[in-house]
Amino acid sequence: MTVVAAALVDGDGRVLLQQRSPGRSMAGLWEFPGGKVEQGELPETALTRELKEELGIDTDAAHLAPATFASADVAGRHMLLLLYLCREWHGEPRPLDAAGLKWARPEEMRSLAMPPADVPLVRLLEVLIPAF
Numbered sequence: 001m002t003v004v005a006a007a008l009v010d011g012d013g014r015v016l017l018q019q020r021s022p023g024r025s026m027a028g029l030w031e032f033p034g035g036k037v038e039q040g041e042l043p044e045t046a047l048t049r050e051l052k053e054e055l056g057i058d059t060d061a062a063h064l065a066p067a068t069f070a071s072a073d074v075a076g077r078h079m080l081l082l083l084y085l086c087r088e089w090h091g092e093p094r095p096l097d098a099a100g101l102k103w104a105r106p107e108e109m110r111s112l113a114m115p116p117a118d119v120p121l122v123r124l125l126e127v128l129i130p131a132f
């Protein structure tokens with residue numbers, strides 16, 4: 001399965017995380033907004049769709065910059081997670097599909113419970129989004 005996710009970065013270098021809702025796999029963990037790419041769908045189209053569904057924001061594929069990826073087994077299935085950086089969007093993110101939203105500096109994410117596949121991604125974000 002291919003999963004696309006976004007690190008939405010604000011003007012202070014903070015990244016938006018959402019908390020997985022009760023009843024879902026990995027409930028309570030903090031993840032990057034996104035989801036599964038559907039059959040025949042372009043990854044950027046899937047991510048734009050997921051960001052609209054989950055956060056109510058509008059994004060343009062031109063503002064989705066490929067950042068890194070994770071390759072991991074999730075519940076017995078292979079998952080390839082493509083992480084994009086996004087610094088421009090329209091609208092105020094709302095938790096339409098999540099238990100909550102949180103803006104966090106990459107170094108703050110180390111103390112948050114996140115899916116195992118996300119841990120190496122966070123290390124890279126610390127480099128990509130320097131403190132200022």
Ligand SMILES: Nc1nc2c([nH]c(=O)n2[C@H]2C[C@H](O)[C@@H](COP(=O)(O)OP(=O)(O)OP(=O)(O)O)O2)c(=O)[nH]1
Pocket residue numbers: 003004005024025026030031032033034035036074079081115116117118
């Ligand atoms: N959106 C997102 N998904 C992630 C991250 N890390 C990670 O392992 N995943 C996994 C969780 C899910 O298995 C899958 C994302 O698909 P989804 O969000 O559409 O999955 P879902 O909860 O509807 O379905 P399921 O896993 O309960 O079957 O990728 C992440 O940072 N963001």
